Amino acid sequence: MSTHHSANTTLSNEIFSNTSLNVLQCYQCGKCSAGCPVRNFMIDAPNQVVRYVQLGFDDKALTSSTIWICASCQTCSTRCPQNFDIAKFMDAMRETALNKGIKPSEKDSMEFHKAFLNQIENHGRAYELGLVRDYKLKTLNLMQDVEVAPEMLMKGKLNILPHNVKDKKPVKKIFAKSKGGRK
Template identity: 60%
Template sequence: MSRKADEIMAADTLKDAKKLQASFISTEPFQESSKEKEKEKDNNKLFHIHERNVSDEISERTFQDVSLCYQCGKCSAGCPVRYYMDIAPNKVVRFIQLGYYEEALKSETPWLCAGCLACSVRCPKEFDLAKFMDAVREIAIEKGVEIKQENILKFHKAFLDQIKNHGRSYEVGLVAEYKMKTLDLFQDVDSAPGMFLKGKLDLLPHNIKNRKEIKSIFKKTSGKK
């Protein structure tokens, strides 16, 4: 995180933060590089209104206004995985509120969020942070942002591939595909054989009958929004 971003994050009010942000001339909106856009950027230093902004996109997808969050930090205080994250969950919201989309979308935090919903039920503003994190991840994938927690994404892809092919999860296929993708060949070597011996893992997948329907759902939902 840049020093400037830190200063902005520390501002007392949203108004102060936006003033500070405007004073930093080098403020760079996310994924803007062409000369034309540079010009436009000068006209809109305060808000990145030249493209459909990520903040509005998230508000729309989650049916809740991102500006609802007043940064009390209760979510981060009670988050069971905060310790493993690069930035606190409430800070991801702050970055989005202030237009620092790249900082938010590149953060590891949304990927480490376990979706336990503790934050969502505790929020004094009833802001559903877990749902917000879903939207951040979804947009990060759509924009092709580099995902630092790549193994987590590879796991989700491998899991969904099983559903796409069989209609149900297939743990042997999942683990095999995950290991191929990550080349992490030795983890779980102690538990997988045990699962076979106990008859818990089936060698063959449970294929549902109407796999055509599942394939069609995947196909129709795979495009960008």
């Protein structure tokens, strides 16, 4: 992190103060996008989203479906010749978009994350049936995975009841005190 931060746009400053990620470290070589396994599901390539932020097109960046299609595989961060942690940048973009109340184009992905975290907050551990129930009610993808769900139940891979932690208080407290993320 030796480069001086000087993009000086609203979003780049916010990202920098929250994560120490300096978008000017990226010199737009495109190696991240070349190796991205989900590039062909995106409209904007990963390096283009970084470019938007460099140039101050904050809305374009925060509403891009790219930040939600990113699978967090970290191939980009591993290969970046400038050591710019682009996977972490994508995390920061999602969190910023959520905090600003921006509706993600990939609503299902957001609902999945919300439903997943709800189980953890309530039970301390993941509870797959609860997750699927909450997710389906939010997205109305009611018929999804009917080809595997009954067999998963039969194999005992979907627990009917949640596996609760014994003491739920510490986890609930972590959730309460982490709300608002980095701030």
